[in-house]
Amino acid sequence: MNEICEIVPSQKENNKINVCGYLMVQDKIRKSTYYWCCEKKKLENCRGRATTIFLDGLHYLKGFTEHHHSPQASNAEVAKSIAQIKQKARTTRDKPVRLIQDITVRMSQEYHPYMPSSNSLRSRIKRVRRSEMPPQPQTLEEINIPDFLQFTFNGVRFLVRDFVVGEYRILLFTTQANIQHLSQAPFWMMDGTFKTVPVIFMQLYTIHAPVGGDNSRVLPLVYSLVTTWMPPEADEVVKWFEEIYVHGKIRRHLRNGNTIRSDPLFPPQLWSVYDSIETGVPRTQNIAEAWHRRWDILLGQSHVGLYTIIEQLQKEQRSVELQIECIIRGEQRPPTKKALIDREKRIMTICNDRENRSLMEFLRGIAHNLSL
Known part of the structure; x- marks a missing residue:
């Protein structure tokens, strides 16, 4: 034969x-x-x-x-097509739907009905890509981020900086388009989370800003994984801020370990957000804090692996890009709750009427619209 x-x-x-x-x-x-x-x-x-x-x-x-x-000749043809799909899943970052279509359209009509369902093929693609993921690093020295995690799903550079300063390391993720939106934003909001970051890092710090002009939405535009709360060089600045604005200067240390401080020059009770009322800047960071709560739910567990959290950041960046596309399309942002709109209008009315009120009347009016 x-x-x-x-x-x-x-x-x-x-x-x-x-x-x-x-x-x-x-x-x-x-x-x-x-x-x-x-x-x-x-x-x-x-x-x-x-x-x-x-x-x-x-x-x-x-x-x-x-x-x-x-x-059954279909068995061989189906096996060949599945193998081709899995091979492309290893070598490209194309979306599963595109991988499946590129291979199945080339199949003969008589064999196509024997192919597994689209959901089954998508699951196989995910398993292949998970198996290609390198082991999660346990130390900073073991970090070697694969190329496919350094770019967005659209092929744009995502890991823009990898800082190593002594024993500290910062991984900075953003895109050129995100930086452009930051440069045009009237304000930034920053917040950090500690729960979901890998054990070799201290926190995930994010910068949020409004995108879209009058139809703007506050979106995360910069993500950074840092190994320390604050570099040692900033200790003097932090100490000055604590003494002047938060706790006051230390007068003496007691034997039981407690300290006695003088009153700060500008205590938190006097911090004013009056200018924010006039400019329309949010008085709180509730939007950024809500994003971090949502982020914790998305990851679903504490201290995930480094490559796992980067993969989720890629997905979040994709979600941001889709929301920006909706803004460009002219789609209106989700409506604000009527109770919140009415409260903001009442506060604005009180601020505009400031000259006609005594200090106590002004404070009482504001207090009526605040909830703790």
Whole structure:
């Protein structure tokens, strides 16, 4: 027999061979002679066998034993198509729907009905890509971020900086378009979260800003993984801020470990957000804090691996890009609750009437609209 048998990559990475329409798995090898048995040997106790000679990169059929079931050519074609999909999943970052379509449109109509469902194929693509993910680093020295995690799903550079200063490290994620939106924003909001970050980092710090002019939405535009709360060089600035604005200067230390401080020059009770009322800047960081609460829910667990959190940041960046596209399209932002709109109007009315009120009347009016 001089028939050439086609190798078919299997779903479990063990190559099979197509012999007369039957899929067969490798049994043993002796020099250049390969022995094959039916893939249904265990399932249906099929005793079909084949022998091939491997020569010049091809398998030539040498012997063949009949099977007790009929051949099904679709099995080989389906296995080949699935193998092609999995290979493209390893080598590209295309979306699953595109991978599936690129391969299935080339199939013959008679074989296409035997393909697994789209959901099943998507699951296989995800499993392949998860298996390609390198081990999660346990120390800063082990960090070696794969190329596909350094770009957005659109192929734009996402990891823009990797700072190493002594024993500290900062990974900064953003895009050129995000920086452009930041430069045009009237204000920024910043907040950090500690719960979900990898154990080798201290926090995930994000910068949010409004995008879209009059139809703006506050979106996360910069993400940074940092290994420290604050670099040592900033200790003096932090100390000054605490003494002047928060706790006051230390007057003396008691033997029990407590300290006595003087009153701060500008205590938190006097911090004013009056200017924010006139300019329309949010008086709180509730938007950024709500994003971080949502982020904790999305990840679903504490201290995930570094590559896992970067992959989620890629998905979040994709979500931001879709929201910006909705803004460009002219889609209106979600309506604000009527109770919040009415409260802001009342506060604005009180601020505009400031000159006609005594200090106590002004404060009482504001207090009526605040809730703790």
